[in-house]
Amino acid sequence: MHEWALAEGVVSAADRIAGGEGLEEITEVIVKIGELQQVDHEVLNFALNQQRTSIMAKAKFVLETVPARMMCRVCGEKWKFSFEELSRETSEAIHFVPEIAHVYLKCPRCGSPDFEIAEGRGVWLESIKGRKSSGRSQA
Amino acid sequence: MADPRLEVIDRRLARVKKIIAVSSGKGGVGKSVVATTLALNLNQRGYKVGLFDLNFTSPSTHLILGVENLMPEEEKGIIPPLAYGLRYMSIVYYTVDHPAPLRGAEISNAIIELLAITQWGELDYLVVDMPPGISDAALDMIRLMRAVKFLLVTTPSIVAFETVRKLIAMLQSLKVPVLGVVENMAMNPSRLVREKVEKLGVHFVGVINYDEELEQTFGNVERLLRTRFAEAVRMIASNVEQRSL
Numbered sequence: 449m450h451e452w453a454l455a456e457g458v459v460s461a462a463d464r465i466a467g468g469e470g471l472e473e474i475t476e477v478i479v480k481i482g483e484l485q486q487v488d489h490e491v492l493n494f495a496l497n498q499q500r501t502s503i504m505a506k507a508k509f510v511l512e513t514v515p516a517r518m519m520c521r522v523c524g525e526k527w528k529f530s531f532e533e534l535s536r537e538t539s540e541a542i543h544f545v546p547e548i549a550h551v552y553l554k555c556p557r558c559g560s561p562d563f564e565i566a567e568g569r570g571v572w573l574e575s576i577k578g579r580k581s582s583g584r585s586q587a
Numbered sequence: 588m589a590d591p592r593l594e595v596i597d598r599r600l601a602r603v604k605k606i607i608a609v610s611s612g613k614g615g616v617g618k619s620v621v622a623t624t625l626a627l628n629l630n631q632r633g634y635k636v637g638l639f640d641l642n643f644t645s646p647s648t649h650l651i652l653g654v655e656n657l658m659p660e661e662e663k664g665i666i667p668p669l670a671y672g673l674r675y676m677s678i679v680y681y682t683v684d685h686p687a688p689l690r691g692a693e694i695s696n697a698i699i700e701l702l703a704i705t706q707w708g709e710l711d712y713l714v715v716d717m718p719p720g721i722s723d724a725a726l727d728m729i730r731l732m733r734a735v736k737f738l739l740v741t742t743p744s745i746v747a748f749e750t751v752r753k754l755i756a757m758l759q760s761l762k763v764p765v766l767g768v769v770e771n772m773a774m775n776p777s778r779l780v781r782e783k784v785e786k787l788g789v790h791f792v793g794v795i796n797y798d799e800e801l802e803q804t805f806g807n808v809e810r811l812l813r814t815r816f817a818e819a820v821r822m823i824a825s826n827v828e829q830r831s832l
Contacts, residue, residue, distance in 0.1 A: 453664040453704045456598075457591025465589060541681035544665065544704065547697040548678075551685045561688045570696070573589040 450544065451488055454571050455495030459504070461573045466503055471578035474504040478575045482568035484516035484529050486543045507578075516568030520555035527556055529568065546570060592703035596731050599664070599702060602709040603637070605831050606735045607766065608728050610717040612750020614645075617771040618740045620801065622716035623651045624817050625738075627808065628824040630672040634711035637667065640677035641728070642718040643694050644687050649679045653806035664704040671808045676705055691723040698727045712831075720750065721757050729763050736764040736831060738792070742772045743780055755787055766830050767792035769823055792826050795819040 462477050477496075481487045489511050496509045516529030531539065534552065541548040546569050550561050600606070609622035619642065626638040640648040652670055658680055659665035667676040678687065678697065689697065707713060715735075718724045728735050737758055741751040751768060758765050767790035770780045774797050781791040795816060804810040811817060 450661060450664045450704050453595060454591060456663075457594040457703065460594035461589040461591050464594070545678065545681055545697050545700045547689055547693045547700070548681045548687075550689055550693060551682050551687050562690075570700075571591060573591055575588055 451491040452495045454487065455492055455499050458496065458509075458571075458573055459499045459501060462504060462507075462576050463501055465573075465576055466578055469578070470580055471503070471576075472581050474507040474576050474578040476508045476510060476577040477504065477573065478510045478512060480512050480514050480572050480574045482514050482516060482546070482565075482570050484542060484546050484549060484565060484568050485570055486531070486539060487571060489513075503578075507576075512574070514568040517566045518549075518553070518555075518563045519566045520558060520560055521562045521564055522560040523555060523558040525555050525557035526566070529553075590699075592699050593731075596699070596702045597733075599705060599707060600713075600732060600734070603707050603713045603734075604711050606713045606715065606732050607827065607831070608715045608717050608725075608732075608735050608737045609740060610725060610737050610754065611719050611740045611747070612721075612752070612754045613747055614719040616719075616740050616742050616747050617795075618719065619647045619716050620651055620805075620816070621740050621769060621771060621795070621820065621823070622714050623648045624811065624820040625824055625827065626673050626712070626714040627671060627812060628817070628821055629712050629714070629828070631812075632824065632828065635674075635709060636672070637674035637676065637707050637710045637713040638670075639667075639705075639713060639715045640679070641698065641715050641724050643678045643697055643724075644689055644718070646677050646679045646682075648675075648716050649677050651805050651811070652808060659705075662706065664706040666706050666708070674707060674710065676701065694718075695723045695727055698724060699731065702731055721754055725754075725757075729758075729761060736766045738766045738827060739768045739789075740771050741768060741780060743770060743774065743777060748780060748783060752783075752787065755789055759788075765789050766827055769793060769795060771795045772797045790830065792830075793819065793823050795823070 630636040657668045667674040784791040798816040
């Protein structure tokens with residue numbers, strides 16, 4: 449997912465959740481980023497700062513990388529994602545749509561493209577912390 | 588806690604006035620060429636049109652259009668390039684000519700990803716070439732593109748119609764609008780499909796006769812638009828235009 453579009457989604461989700469939890473201020477937003485998508489943290493941080501809304505004006509955005517791990521559905525082999533073996537075009541394709549990994553990557557043991565991205569696929573909002581008028585709360 | 592992609596899909600489609608999912612119960616009924624020609628025809632009528640090939644494991648609209656060396660532009664997401672006047676999006680930009688061995692959940696994830704990042708801009712129509720059947724793609728379209736209306740393609744074959752009948756039953760049970768059914772590849776004049784469709788309470792959009800010259804035009808839009816097939820799709824487009832007002 450493109451970083452700007454991603455930041456837009458994160459800000460929107462944080463806004464919505466804060467509204468549902470009755471927060472009047474968001475102090476921290478934790479975003480988990482799957483390694484497979486090769487998100488540029490600097491660009492994402494910039495995009496988050498550009499798009500942050502008033503309720504998260506002072507919020508700290510914490511970006512945590514989750515290593516990409518694959519598991520072959522055919523032979524059960526587990527392995528880590530390796531950037532080195534990919535061309536720039538392939539990396540870019542996986543950056544936009546992580547499922548494209550199935551087009552270019554194969555199980556290192558049996559060669560099957562039928563593997564599961566067990567961890568580190570995409571990007572998600574892990575948690576937000578904030579303040580209700582009565583005090584601190586975690587959503 | 589939250590998938591940020593789902594937060595922005597409605598915004599990406601906010602300036603798309605009408606979404607038409609061209610679908611069928613089974614493959615091989617000419618759905619992709621109907622979708623592509625319909626999109627081209629609506630564009631010829633002066634509308635801003637997008638074409639989204641959602642058949643991730645077997646995309647084919649790029650072959651029908653003859654699209655080569657096009658890539659989306661990156662701008663706060665991705666902007667589909669113009670192909671013969673259409674904002675054209677396909678997974679083929681990323682898979683190139685490689686097979687895409689994707690399971691259902693993976694197809695679903697890829698659909699969500701593309702819906703979240705694609706900046707369609709202002710469109711009068713977004714025509715979606717669907718994979719056949721009651722699949723993850725169909726269920727995702729219904730879940731994520733709430734304004735979608737389905738245009739179903741069948742052939743005169745009882746095998747094709749039976750699968751479309753099931754698709755209609757599902758769409759009706761989910762209260763998803765069905766614009767109508769197109770009978771494609773008709774070999775002999777017959778009212779059989781029309782009568783069956785109307786019996787289900789669904790609009791019969793029209794007949795497209797089998798055109799043996801059509802195959803030779805794939806990859807050449809100008810030739811495609813001069814076929815008897817395209818002439819028939821013009822009538823379909825007119826019908827769709829009126830029914831989707």
